[in-house]
Amino acid sequence: MKAAFVKVPLQVELRDVPVREPGPGEVLVRIRSCGICGTDLHIARKLAGDWCGIGHEVAGEVERVGPEVVGLKPGDKVMVENCTFCGSCTNCKNGHVELCSSSLGMDDQVGAAEYITIRQQSLQAFEDIPFEHVVLTEPLGVALDVTALADIPLNSTVCVMGPGPIGLMAVKLAKLKGAKTVILTGNLHSVRRLALGQEMGADEVVRADQTDVVAWFAERYPQGVDRVIATSPPKTLLDAVKITRFGGVIAFMGLDFGGQERVTFDVNEIHFKRLQIRASHAVPNLMFPIALDLIKRGVIDASRLVSHVFPLEQASEALSTAANDKANAVKVVLRC
DSSP states (O other): OEEEEEETTTEEEEEEOOOOOOOTTEEEEEEEEEEOOHHHHHIIIIIOSSOEEOOOEEEEEEEEEOTTOOSOOTTOEEEEOSSBOOSOSHHHHTTOGGGOSSOBOOTTOOSSBSEEEEEGGGEEEOOSSOHHHHTTHHHHHHHHHHHHHHTOOTTOEEEEEOOSHHHHHHHHHHHHTTOSEEEEEEOGGGHHHHHHHHHTTOSEEEETTTSOHHHHHHHHOTTOEEEEEEOSOGGGHHHHHHHEEEEEEEEEOOOOOTTTTOOOOOHHHHHHTTOEEEEOOOOSOOOHHHHHHHHHTTSSOHHHHEEEEEEGGGHHHHHHHHHHOTTTOSEEEEEO
16 A cells, blocks of 8 residues: 655655554554644654654545454444553543553554554544545544633633644634633734634734734733633743733643744743643544534534645645645645
8 A cells, every 4th residue: 555654854755565454353444534734744844864654634434344343344434543542551440541641553554545454442433524524533632622621711811822723623612612702823824824713713813923922912901811722832832921811721732843842931920820831632532523523513614624635646745735835724634
């Protein structure tokens, strides 16, 4: 089968790799779509010193089932959880599956490929959603996680930093949870995304490259906002601390590498403002059934978010578009 591998800087290579037959409790899935995630871009731009497979937002159809598989058959449509809680570690046994210490992953298999062999417990069946849309289930799960961590009060003010797919979906979720006002921040390359954010419920947008964000919030929200959801690079946490009200909460999941992951805080400011900074790491994957339902019912309108679809053979162009065409690309998907 064909599978996509990357290497710094943004080099892409399609390779022929063997298909593994499903063993007991396993399912062979014919991949139909795979989303390109910010993590894939980090790998291709900064992390992959040697060739590395990419892709973990995977949807497809059951091709074959192994022994002991119950309830799935060839032709069933499934979404792949790239990381599933084990159910047997101490945290899982204590009812904290979100803290699973032995998560079950994709076993180094490539999601941007034609097939994947995966355990049944890592599959979520679905119907009546296009494959190109259902790959949003995984990033929507991330948005659900970070938004839940923010613990948004009814009638509150919320700032969402970063208008990527996760941030845009967080805007919608914040509104669903009862936020009175949602402000979305982004930059020059995010003009289309900022407009899309308004369509999804943002009451105001702020161009961070043209505006002093801290001064903007100080003028309009002098007491600070109730919650900040940061889906932007770590450096934006410095502004988040300043614009959050006394006793407020900052939930974040933004990543970077190459030294850009380091920030320096005035801890006294955090202390005297009684701020809480909560890190979201949506591994293992949770809330896929909720995410699929929100997409199926159009509460999260996937057609607005999926901006580009490329065949697997054009994986190089797809990755380049996701990395460089920020003015137009929102969610780039590979049709496998």
